[in-house]
Amino acid sequence: MVSKLEAKNINVHYGTFHALKNINLKVKANTVTALIGPSGCGKSTFLRCFNRMNDLIDTFKIEGDMTIDGRDIYAKKIDVTAHRKKVGMVFQKPNPFPKSIFENVAYGLKVNGITHKKFIAETVERSLQQAALWEEVKDKLHKSAFALSGGQQQRLCIARTLAVEPSVVLMDEPASALDPISTAKIEELIHELKEKYTIMIVTHNMQQAGRVSDKTAFFYMGELIEFDDTSTIFTNPKIEQTHRYITGRFG
Amino acid sequence: MSNASRNRIKDQAFYYFAMACTAFALLVLLALLTDILSRGLSRISWDFITNLPSRLPEKAGIFTALCGMVWILVLTILIAFPLGVGAGIYLEEYGKKNRMARFIEINIANLAGVPSIIYGILGLQVFVRIANLGNSLLAGSFTLALLILPIIIVSTREAIKAVPKSLCEASLAMGASKWQTIWNVVLPSSFGGILTGLILAISRAIGETAPLIVVGALVYVPFAPAGPMDQFTVLPIQIFNWVTRPQAGFVVNASAAIIVLLSFTFLMNGIAVYLRNRWYKKVKF
Numbered sequence: 001m002v003s004k005l006e007a008k009n010i011n012v013h014y015g016t017f018h019a020l021k022n023i024n025l026k027v028k029a030n031t032v033t034a035l036i037g038p039s040g041c042g043k044s045t046f047l048r049c050f051n052r053m054n055d056l057i058d059t060f061k062i063e064g065d066m067t068i069d070g071r072d073i074y075a076k077k078i079d080v081t082a083h084r085k086k087v088g089m090v091f092q093k094p095n096p097f098p099k100s101i102f103e104n105v106a107y108g109l110k111v112n113g114i115t116h117k118k119f120i121a122e123t124v125e126r127s128l129q130q131a132a133l134w135e136e137v138k139d140k141l142h143k144s145a146f147a148l149s150g151g152q153q154q155r156l157c158i159a160r161t162l163a164v165e166p167s168v169v170l171m172d173e174p175a176s177a178l179d180p181i182s183t184a185k186i187e188e189l190i191h192e193l194k195e196k197y198t199i200m201i202v203t204h205n206m207q208q209a210g211r212v213s214d215k216t217a218f219f220y221m222g223e224l225i226e227f228d229d230t231s232t233i234f235t236n237p238k239i240e241q242t243h244r245y246i247t248g249r250f251g
Numbered sequence: 252m253s254n255a256s257r258n259r260i261k262d263q264a265f266y267y268f269a270m271a272c273t274a275f276a277l278l279v280l281l282a283l284l285t286d287i288l289s290r291g292l293s294r295i296s297w298d299f300i301t302n303l304p305s306r307l308p309e310k311a312g313i314f315t316a317l318c319g320m321v322w323i324l325v326l327t328i329l330i331a332f333p334l335g336v337g338a339g340i341y342l343e344e345y346g347k348k349n350r351m352a353r354f355i356e357i358n359i360a361n362l363a364g365v366p367s368i369i370y371g372i373l374g375l376q377v378f379v380r381i382a383n384l385g386n387s388l389l390a391g392s393f394t395l396a397l398l399i400l401p402i403i404i405v406s407t408r409e410a411i412k413a414v415p416k417s418l419c420e421a422s423l424a425m426g427a428s429k430w431q432t433i434w435n436v437v438l439p440s441s442f443g444g445i446l447t448g449l450i451l452a453i454s455r456a457i458g459e460t461a462p463l464i465v466v467g468a469l470v471y472v473p474f475a476p477a478g479p480m481d482q483f484t485v486l487p488i489q490i491f492n493w494v495t496r497p498q499a500g501f502v503v504n505a506s507a508a509i510i511v512l513l514s515f516t517f518l519m520n521g522i523a524v525y526l527r528n529r530w531y532k533k534v535k536f
Contacts (some may be wrong), residue, residue, distance in 0.1 A: 021428060051424055053423070056420070056423070058347060058348065061439060081423075081426050081427065081428050082426060083426075084423060084424055084425065085425065085426030086426075086427045088424065088425070089420075089421075089424040091417055091420065091424075092417075093296060093417060095415065095417040095420075095421045097418060097419055097421070097422070097435075098440055099440065107427075107435070108424070108426060108427075110435075111422070111425065111426065111427040111428070111431045112426055157421070159427065160421075160425065161424070164425055164426055165430065190511060229502060236393035
C-alpha cells in the first residue's frame with residue numbers, strides 16, 4: 001500500500017541554517033500524526049513543507065523527496081496553488097478573514113473559480129457542520145467572523161479549510177491559543193475528521209499528542225529522533241532522549 | 252534641597268514648557284485664522300465662487316481657479332493612485348528583500364523630501380517639452396502626481412505591512428494565487444491606510460504653487476478649462492497673484508480665497524481621519 005504522505009531524505013536549509021536533517025517518515029491515510037519537540041526543532045518547518053508554505057521564504061531550500069499519494073510535490077510541473085488546495089492548513093492563532101462567517105468559508109471556493117450559488121451555500125453548511133460549528137452560527141452567517149469567540153474562530157478556520165475538500169489537513173498548534181473547553185472541542189473534532197482526512201498536527205502539549213494521535217514523531221535540533229505508535233512513544237520509547245522529553249526533563 | 256524635590260520642580264518646569272510649546276503653535280494658527288477670517292469672510296459669497304476673474308476686485312471671482320484645482324486634483328489622483336499603489340504592492344509583495352530593495356526604499360523616502368520646485372523643473376522638461384503636452388492641465392497633473400507618488404508608495408507599503416502575515420498565509424493555504432490573495436485579503440484590509448495616505452498626499456498637492464508655475468500654469472485664465480489639454484490656474488496661484496496687486500480690494504479677495512482653500516484642506520483631512528477610523532473599526536486583527 002502506498003503511503004499517504006512520505007518524506008525521503010529531506011534536508012531543509014534557510015540560508016546557512018540547516019533546519020531539517022535527513023528526515024524519513026511515512027504516514028498512512030486516515031491517521032493522525034503528532035509532531036512534538038522543543039521550540040525551534042524543525043517540526044513546524046517539516047509540517048509546512050507538505051503544503052509548500054515555506055516557498056514564501058526567500059532563503060528556503062529543500063532537498064530530498066516528498067510525496068503525497070506517491071506524487072512528488074516538489075516536482076517542477078506541480079502547480080503550487082492547486083497543490084495547496086489539496087493540503088489544507090490550520091494555523092496557531094485563529095486567523096479568520098475580515099469578512100462574514102459565510103464569506104470566510106466560501107472564500108476557498110470562490111478563489112478556485114466556483115460561482116454556483118447553491119453549491120457554495122451547501123458546501124458552507126456541510127463544512128460548518130463538519131467543524132461542529134453549524135448549530136452555533138447558522139442564524140448569523142452574515143455577521144462578521146470577528147464576532148465569534150476564539151474557539152469558534154478556530155473551528156471556523158477548520159471549516160474554511162475543509163470547504164475546498166483537501167485530503168490532508170495540517171495543523172500548526174491549533175489549540176495553543178485557546179481555553180481548555182475550546183481545546184477539548186478541537187480535539188474531539190480531530191477524532192471525527194480522521195474518518196475522511198489524513199491529519200498531521202504540531203503540538204507542544206504532550207497530553208494532547210497522547211489524546212489525539214495514532215503516531216508520534218519526536219524532533220530535536222532538526223533531526224527526527226523517534227517515530228512510532230503514540231502509545232509506544234509515551235509508554236516505552238526506545239531512545240533515552242525521547243523519554244526525557246516526554247517526561248518533561250528537558251525542552 | 253533634596254533630590255526628590257529638585258526632581259519635582261524639574262517635572263513641573265517641563266510640564267509648563269511642553270504646554271507653552273503647544274500653546275504657541277495654536278496661538279499662531281489662531282492669529283492667522285482670525286486675521287484671514289476678519290478680512291475675507293465678508294467677501295465670501297456665491298458670486299465670489301462663480302465669478303470669472305476681473306480687473307475690478309469687487310467683480311473678480313475664483314471660478315476658473317476652483318475649476319482648475321478640481322481638474323488638477325481629479326487628474327492627479329487618476330495618475331498617481333494606480334501608479335503609487337501598484338509600486339507599493341510590488342515593493343512589499345513581489346520585490347525581493349535585498350540590498351537593491353533597501354536602496355530603492357531609501358531613495359523613495361528621499362524623493363518625498365525633494366523641494367517641489369525641482370519637480371516643477373522636471374515636469375517642465377519631461378511633460379511640457381519632451382511629451383509635448385504644453386502648459387496644460389495634463390502636464391500639471393503629471394508633475395503633481397510625481398510629487399505625491401512617494402507619499403502614496405510609502406503609505407501603501409506601511410498599510411500592507413500592517414496586514415497580519417497569517418491572513419495571507421491562510422489565503423494561500425486554501426489555494427488562492429498570490430494575486431487573489433492581494434486582491435481579496437491584503438487590499439481590503441489595508442485600504443483604509445492607503446486611502447488615508449492618498450488624501451494626505453492630495454491635500455499637500457492642493458497647496459502646491461511652485462511646480463505649477465514652472466510648468467506654466469497661468470495667473471490669468473479667462474475661462475474655466477473644458478478638457479485636460481486646456482490651460483489652467485489654481486487657487487494658490489490666484490491667491491499669489493492677488494496679494495501682489497496694489498489695490499486693497501484684491502487683498503480682501505486673497506483672504507477670501509485663502510478661506511476657501513483652507514476649508515478644502517480641512518475637509519480633505521477630515522475625510523482622511525473619518526475613513527481611517529471607520530476602516531480600523533471594521534478591520535481589526
